[in-house]
Amino acid sequence: MGVHDTLLAVIGLLAGSFVGLWLFLGQALRVASAASGRFAAANLVLVASVVLTLQRSALAGPVPALAAWPVADVLGLSAFWLARGGVQALFKRPSTARRDALGLGLVALVYAGLPVGAGSVMAYFWLYSCTAAWLLSGLAADLWRATQREFGPRMAWALASPFALAALVMAGRLLGPSPDPHAGAAGDPSGTLWAFVVLALLLNGSLVVGVLTRLLLVLRHRAERDHLTQLYNRRQFDHLLAQEWARAERQGVGFCLLLLDLDHFKRVNDELGHAGGDAALRHAAGVLQAGCRGVDTLARHGGEEFALLLPATPMAGGLELAERLRQRLSSAGFVHGGRPCTLTASLGVAHSTEATDLEALCRQADQALYAAKAAGRNCVRPLPEALKPPAAS
Numbered sequence: 001m002g003v004h005d006t007l008l009a010v011i012g013l014l015a016g017s018f019v020g021l022w023l024f025l026g027q028a029l030r031v032a033s034a035a036s037g038r039f040a041a042a043n044l045v046l047v048a049s050v051v052l053t054l055q056r057s058a059l060a061g062p063v064p065a066l067a068a069w070p071v072a073d074v075l076g077l078s079a080f081w082l083a084r085g086g087v088q089a090l091f092k093r094p095s096t097a098r099r100d101a102l103g104l105g106l107v108a109l110v111y112a113g114l115p116v117g118a119g120s121v122m123a124y125f126w127l128y129s130c131t132a133a134w135l136l137s138g139l140a141a142d143l144w145r146a147t148q149r150e151f152g153p154r155m156a157w158a159l160a161s162p163f164a165l166a167a168l169v170m171a172g173r174l175l176g177p178s179p180d181p182h183a184g185a186a187g188d189p190s191g192t193l194w195a196f197v198v199l200a201l202l203l204n205g206s207l208v209v210g211v212l213t214r215l216l217l218v219l220r221h222r223a224e225r226d227h228l229t230q231l232y233n234r235r236q237f238d239h240l241l242a243q244e245w246a247r248a249e250r251q252g253v254g255f256c257l258l259l260l261d262l263d264h265f266k267r268v269n270d271e272l273g274h275a276g277g278d279a280a281l282r283h284a285a286g287v288l289q290a291g292c293r294g295v296d297t298l299a300r301h302g303g304e305e306f307a308l309l310l311p312a313t314p315m316a317g318g319l320e321l322a323e324r325l326r327q328r329l330s331s332a333g334f335v336h337g338g339r340p341c342t343l344t345a346s347l348g349v350a351h352s353t354e355a356t357d358l359e360a361l362c363r364q365a366d367q368a369l370y371a372a373k374a375a376g377r378n379c380v381r382p383l384p385e386a387l388k389p390p391a392a393s
Contacts, residue, residue, distance in 0.1 A: 010197060011047065011050065011196055011197065011200075014197065014200050014201070015043055015044070015046075015047040015200070018039075018040075018043045018200065018204045019040045019043045019044060021204075021208075022036040022037070022039040022040035022043070023036070023037075023040050025211070026040070031211065031215070032089070032090050032211055032214060034086075034089040034090075035086040035087070035089040035090035035211070036086070036211075037086075038082045038083070038085050038086030038089065039082075039083065039086045039204070039207050041082050042079040042080075042082035042083045042086065042203070043079070043200070043204070045075050045076075045078050045079040045082060046075075046076060046079035046196070046199070046200065046203075047196075048075050049072045049073070049075035049076035049079065050072075050076075050196045052068055052071060052072040052075065053068075053069075053072045069121070069124055070108075070111035070112070070114070070124060073111065073124060073127070073128045074104075074107070074108050074111060076128070076132070077104055077107065077128065077131050077132060077135065078104065080132060080135040080136055080139070081097075081100050081101065081104055081135055083139060083203060083207065084096070084100065084135055084138055084139040084142065085097045085100075086207070087139055087142050087143060087146075087207070087210060088142055090210060090211065090214050091142070091143075091146035091147075091210075091214060093142050093145065093146055096138065100135065100138070103131075103134070104131070107127055107131050110123075110127060111124070111127060125173070126174065128170075129170045129171065129173045129174050130170075130171075130174070132166075132167070132170040133167045133168075133170040133171040134167075136163050136164075136166045136167035136170060137163075137164065137167040139163045140160040140161070140163035140164040140167060141160070143156070143159050143160040143163065143210060144156045144157070144159075144160040147159055147160075147213060147217075150217055150220070151213070159206070159209060159210060159213060162202050162205075162206040163206060166199070166202065223236075224236040226299070226300040228278055228281055228282065228300070229281055229282055229285035229300050230285070231285050231289070231298055231299050231300045231306070232297065232298070232299035232300070233299065233300060234299065234300070234301050234302055234307075236299065237297065237299035237301065237307055237309070240297055240309060241257070241309055241358065241362075242358060244309055244311055245352065245358045245361070247311075248352050253311075253312045254312075254313075254314065254351055254352045254353040255309065255310055255311050255312060255313055255351070255352050256309075256310040256313045256314075256315065256317070256318030256321075256349055256350070256351055256352075257307070257308075257309060257310075257349070257350050257351075257352070257361055257362065257365045258307065258308040258309075258310065258318060258321075258322050258347060258348070258349050258350075258365065259301065259305065259306075259307055259308075259347070259348045259365045259366060259368070259369040260288070260305065260306040260307070260308065260322075260325070260345045260346070260347045260348075260369075261304060261305045261306075261345060261346050261347075261369055261373070262280075262281075262284060262304040262305075262343060262344070262345050263343075263344045263345060263346055263377040263378055264377075265277070265280075265303075265304035268280050268341060268343070271339070271341070272336050272337065272339065272341060275336075276336040276337065276339075276341075279334075279336050280334060280336070280341065280343060281300070281304065283332070283334045283343070284306070284329060284343055284345075285298075285300065285306070287328055287329050287332045288306060288308075288325055288328075288329065290328075291321075291324060291325045291328045292308065292321075292325075293310075293321075295310075295311050295312075296308060296309065296310055296311070296321075297309040307365075308325075314351070315349065315351040315354075315382060318349045318351065319349050319380060319382060322347045322349050322380040323380050325345075325347070326344075326345055326347055326378065326379070326380055329343055329344065329345050330342065330343070330344045330345075330378065344377065344378040345378065346369060346372035346373045346377045346378065346379060346381075347369065347372055347379075347380045347381070348365050348366065348367070348368025348369030348370070348371060348372050348380075348381055348382075348383075349365070349368055349380065349381070349382050349383075350362075350364035350365035350367075350368055350382070350383050351382075354383065354388060354389070356389065360389075364383045364387070364388075365383075367383055367384070367387050368381050368382055368383045368384070369381075371383075371384050
């Protein structure tokens with residue numbers, strides 16, 4: 001068996017393995033089904049492109065061989081389009097599939113409008129290189145935007161760099177030597193085969209890493225978030241609170257801790273049922289989140305209690321924001337099953353400069369919350385003066 005036949009066997013094995021992998025992940029394991037289906041289709045289309053490219057040399061005469069060139073190119077570009085759509089589906093990115101399909105369709109029309117012959121080879125070369133660079137750079141950008149917030153710029157660049165590099169290679173081809181118009185109809189096809197092997201390994205290896213990254217994001221989200229309200233859970237909030245305490249000690253900038261408890265929530269559950277209570281919690285979470293600043297951290301602390309971290313905020317600012325949230329919640333209409341219900345809350349505010357350690361700060365916020373409840377509920381209270389340590393009074 002020669003090198004040519006060996007590479008063909010490798011291509012068949014790679015293509016079959018990757019298609020089987022994506023179908024197994026998407027259909028059997030239900031892992032990113034929509035994305036996996038597109039990745040499997042991308043591999044099939046890419047194989048078809050390579051096979052058609054190789055068959056040009058077997059076609060009778062130079063005209064049929066050159067006529068197969070644009071078809072193979074459009075199939076190869078379609079594989080990149082499918083891969084980009086899969087990445088967008090995987091990371092829940094805004095879809096550009098229609099726009100990209102329109103661009104790809106225009107490229108196909110340009111291909112179809114070119115006369116079949118050696119004189120069009122240079123146009124084929126430019127069309128393929130430019131379009132591939134466009135699709136691959138878009139794919140790299142999608143990966144970057146999807147991961148840089150959660151994993152930081154370095155990790156995002158590591159995930160996006162294979163596709164960015166491939167886009168640069170496609171663009172760099174335009175600076176290289178012009179293609180031989182007769183290279184597609186004769187000659188050693190080993191270069192095409194090796195290019196496919198490298199591209200298939202690069203494309204699928206990077207996409208597998210992308211799927212694993214997405215799964216990691218999902219697992220992290222489930223570990224950090226409350227399943228009902230999608231706010232941070234108490235464990236993650238305590239972690240972020242400890243980080244803020246350490247930062248405040250280093251920088252000497254105080255912050256506020258706010259505890260909020262929905263008033264008479266048992267009555268809401270009794271009147272609306274537990275489904276109504278869950279809906280009320282989701283409603284409250286949405287109202288409170290909308291009233292927070294971008295730097296604030298809101299969490300469900302447990303039951304009907306919420307916690308809010310206000311970085312670099314004086315006590316006056318914390319009390320002001322707490323009052324705005326109280327008013328926003330009480331004025332926001334909530335209806336469940338056709339039954340209106342008014343939600344109110346008691347809020348307690350503590351400041352880090354009035355506490356000797358993090359445990360004391362949490363205790364003071366809790367005492368402030370109890371003071372708000374004792375004052376008749378539906379109000380905001382700081383730590384009572386009688387409960388402040390002597391140094392802070």
